[in-house]
Amino acid sequence: MLPATEFTPLPSALGGALIGLSAVLLMALNGRIAGISGILGQVLARRDPGGERLLFLAGLVLGPLVVALLTGGIPQHLPTSDLLLAAAGLLVGFGSALGQGCTSGHGVCGLARLSPRSLVATLVFMAVAALTVFLMRHVGG
């Protein structure tokens, strides 16, 4: 099992504020919603006129590099099984495309737009994810 982690309300809230600011600016400047699964889905489908979506994804990789330079590193404990990672990745990709949104599109932008559809999606994926963790850690696993 992955290690316990420290409660970090301030950096976590600050990170959330940056995510919210990014979503606001992307709509205010480019008129686009900051949903990562949607943006990646469009790039994969070659629907990216002007290359803006790909540049957003490039920024998504640059951001952590800047933080790593400033803070000296970003903690990451990946699950050790590549098979588990692959199964989870397939489910995450398939489910977010089918449900047309993930933690960013439904969980941040959708809730901020007060979309009932995104509220339902967020409640469903949070509940299923929490149940999955419960079953893996406290029942099976």
Place this chain on the structure above:
Amino acid sequence: MGRIAALFCGLLFGAGLALAGMMDPAKVLNFLDVAGTFDPSLAFTMGAAVIIAFLGFRLVRRRAAPLIAPAFHWPTATAIDSRLIGGAAIFGLGWGLAGICPGPAIASLALANPHILAFLVPMAAGMLLANGIAARRPRLAEDGPVRERTK
């Protein structure tokens, strides 16, 4: 200009994920593990992101058009149907298994750990598969990802 804006917004988003701890699956799984090693930090992330986006979107909606692009593309789908709920449930299962969602998965390329590819490549395949199925089934494609409303 739109390209620079997109790059900058992506950078802000990625920096936010990194600062928040979203790029650490251990932190995500502990956030989801209410009955065990619960770490509520990411509730602060979600709360702050939603509050800022809620207030910001309200300001943005007062404008007739974005500052760079010609029109807003707000999502238009409103259906709460089996596609939405099934998709969210499958996504939640995958998220709960590994503690990684699409944003942190892509952002993790910055850390140059090749094992993230074991997640990323199947994730892309899953997206192509779901979008392919949806495109072939008109009833499912009705609220497809390309339909947009301009305001």
